[in-house]
Amino acid sequence: MWHILKYLARRPRITEPVPQPQGVACHGAHPVQGEILAILGRALAIRQVDAGSCNGCELEINALNNPYYNIEGLGIRFVASPRHADMLLVTGPVSRHMEVALRRTYDATPAPKLVVAVGDCGCTGGFFGESYASCGRVANVIPVDVTVTGCPPTPADILGGILAAVQARSR
Secondary structure, eight states: OHHHHHHHHHSOOOOOOOOOOOGGGGGOHHHHHHHHHHHHSSOEEEEEEESSOOSHHHHHHHHTTSTTTOGGGGTEEEOSOGGGOSEEEEESOEEHHHHHHHHHHHHHSOSSOEEEEEHHHHHHOTTTOSSSSEEESGGGTSOOSEEEOSSSOOHHHHHHHHHHHHHHHHO
C-alpha cells in the first residue's frame, strides 16, 4: 500500500487540458442574459416534453443545468407546468399515446409560444418514422419554430436552438 502511495505522490498529475468553450457557450452569461431580457422582458421559462424518445436528448438537456453551461445564469429556467412556459422543448418521435398529451400541452402554453424540436427523432422522425405506433416528427402534431438536429445533439447545440428561437421571436 505504501509503495502505491509513494508512487502516486512522486508522479505528476496527468489530466486533460480544460476544454475551451465553443459556439454559444463562449459568449458569457451577461450578453445572452441581457438579450433574453431585452426580447422577453423576463427570464425564459421552458417546459420540456418527452414525446417518446430514447432519453438520449434528455440527458443532454439535463447537462444544460450543470455548472459548465449554467443556463440558469443566462436567464433560462425549466418549469413544471406548460401554463408557466414561454417555450416547449420537445424530444423524440411523437408516439400515438403522446399525441393528445402533446397537443394539450401546446394548447395550455400561453401565446406567444415557441416550440423547439430536439434531436433527429423530433425533427424528422428518426429511424422510427411514421407507423401505427408513431406520428413521426413533432411538426406532424404541433407547429415547430426551430429544429435542433443530432442524435443526440450537444448541449451547446440545444442552447443555440433555444437562443435562435428567442431571436426569431424578436423579429
